[in-house]
Amino acid sequence: MSNPDGSERSPRSRDEVFDALADSTRRDILRLVHSRPSSGVSKTDLAFELVAVTTDTPLASVTDDDHERALVDCQHRHLPALVDAGLVTETDDGRIVTTDHWVFDDSEFDAILADRTDDETDLDALFGALADSRRRTILTVLGNQYHPLSTETLARDVAARETETAARDVPRERVEQVLTSLVHVHLPHLNDAGLVGYDPETGSVSYEGHPTLRTEWLDSHPDRLQTAAESTPGQSIETDASNDVRTLRGRESIVTTGQSLCESAEEELFMMFTTTGLLEEGCFRRVEDAIDRGVDVYVGSRDPRVREIVRDRAPEVVLWEPQLDWLNLPPNGESVGRLVFADRKAVLLGTLGTPAADGEYDETALIGEGADNGFVVLMRQLLGSRLDHLDAPGETNQSEIPL
Numbered sequence: 001m002s003n004p005d006g007s008e009r010s011p012r013s014r015d016e017v018f019d020a021l022a023d024s025t026r027r028d029i030l031r032l033v034h035s036r037p038s039s040g041v042s043k044t045d046l047a048f049e050l051v052a053v054t055t056d057t058p059l060a061s062v063t064d065d066d067h068e069r070a071l072v073d074c075q076h077r078h079l080p081a082l083v084d085a086g087l088v089t090e091t092d093d094g095r096i097v098t099t100d101h102w103v104f105d106d107s108e109f110d111a112i113l114a115d116r117t118d119d120e121t122d123l124d125a126l127f128g129a130l131a132d133s134r135r136r137t138i139l140t141v142l143g144n145q146y147h148p149l150s151t152e153t154l155a156r157d158v159a160a161r162e163t164e165t166a167a168r169d170v171p172r173e174r175v176e177q178v179l180t181s182l183v184h185v186h187l188p189h190l191n192d193a194g195l196v197g198y199d200p201e202t203g204s205v206s207y208e209g210h211p212t213l214r215t216e217w218l219d220s221h222p223d224r225l226q227t228a229a230e231s232t233p234g235q236s237i238e239t240d241a242s243n244d245v246r247t248l249r250g251r252e253s254i255v256t257t258g259q260s261l262c263e264s265a266e267e268e269l270f271m272m273f274t275t276t277g278l279l280e281e282g283c284f285r286r287v288e289d290a291i292d293r294g295v296d297v298y299v300g301s302r303d304p305r306v307r308e309i310v311r312d313r314a315p316e317v318v319l320w321e322p323q324l325d326w327l328n329l330p331p332n333g334e335s336v337g338r339l340v341f342a343d344r345k346a347v348l349l350g351t352l353g354t355p356a357a358d359g360e361y362d363e364t365a366l367i368g369e370g371a372d373n374g375f376v377v378l379m380r381q382l383l384g385s386r387l388d389h390l391d392a393p394g395e396t397n398q399s400e401i402p403l
């Protein structure tokens with residue numbers, strides 16, 4: 001069973017989980033076991049059902065030889081891997097049951113378990129690529145970037161995250177070590193899995209993403225509000241006593257949380273951005289995935305460059321130019337920088353402080369989740385009636401909407 005102290009969420013345990021999932025037969029076993037009552041299933045019955053599923057054969061037609069081979073495979077290969085990953089356990093009477101591991105609470109993983117698809121090989125490659133903490137860090141770094149990165153820049157950023165230090169403080173020797181592993185091991189692997197675009201000749205790396213990949217899977221903890229801030233020094237999260245409204249500090253935690261809200265949208269995704277510097281490649285990927293899911297996506301900005309970039313990347317998005325002055329960037333002080341409103345049930349509102357030396361803003365954001373959350377209710381009352389104009393006949397894609 002999963003440990004009460006949450007140790008099964010460590011990077012090493014996460015390696016084992018994804019490694020176990022990178023095999024279609026093991027995922028079939030999880031499907032079969034997870035669909036059973038809490039009493040579980042015997043190994044003998046599991047082997048019979050596994051042969052029937054993998055060969056598309058009626059249970060009554062499973063031969064003794066096929067059953068014996070499947071039983072040996074289960075006992076010596078598949079079940080030990082799933083047990084070591086904390087996904088299943090064996091009861092005192094020898095029956096197999098799933099644990100209370102966090103992956104079973106993940107909606108995307110639940111969808112994977114719900115059906116066997118034609119993309120099982122694709123899923124093997126995805127989970128195999130994720131079965132390494134450094135590769136997950138690479139994807140986290142790339143997912144927060146709008147432009148492709150050079151391998152050296154990527155290596156420095158990855159090293160900084162792994163050592164929890166500022167990029168400029170990473171020793172050159174450490175950067176070279178990480179760079180070598182990226183070029184010879186991890187980037188080719190991620191490229192073969194279709195998760196990144198990697199050109200060895202130019203040394204350019206870009207995030208390609210995957211429709212099944214979730215931001216939370218890349219973190220050391222499934223709680224997206226904790227992980228993003230904990231992974232980078234100088235970023236923190238404060239929560240009030242009621243845990244209704246959370247404060248996020250630092251671009252990384254804000255970007256990661258905003259991307260997660262994009263992933264959670266089922267019907268409507270409403271966003272505003274003030275500058276092109278707030279656009280990340282990972283956000284575009286999640287917008288495209290949302291559109292593919294049938295979500296209505298709306299993006300507003302006073303900056304014509306933002307609208308042009310969004311129009312080029314995601315032409316299905318409804319674009320407009322907000323007219324409220326509070327979206328203007330003043331010469332000094334803080335201003336609203338980004339807004340993400342998912343299904344009018346979850347909202348992230350980010351503000352921009354003074355630009356740092358590298359040109360990036362010192363960002364802070366508030367987030368509220370739940371239809372009855374006070375912050376969400378407030379934003380729904382402020383924006384709800386105006387958002388309805390976006391669906392009104394003849395107003396879609398207007399350049400000026402009074403928001």
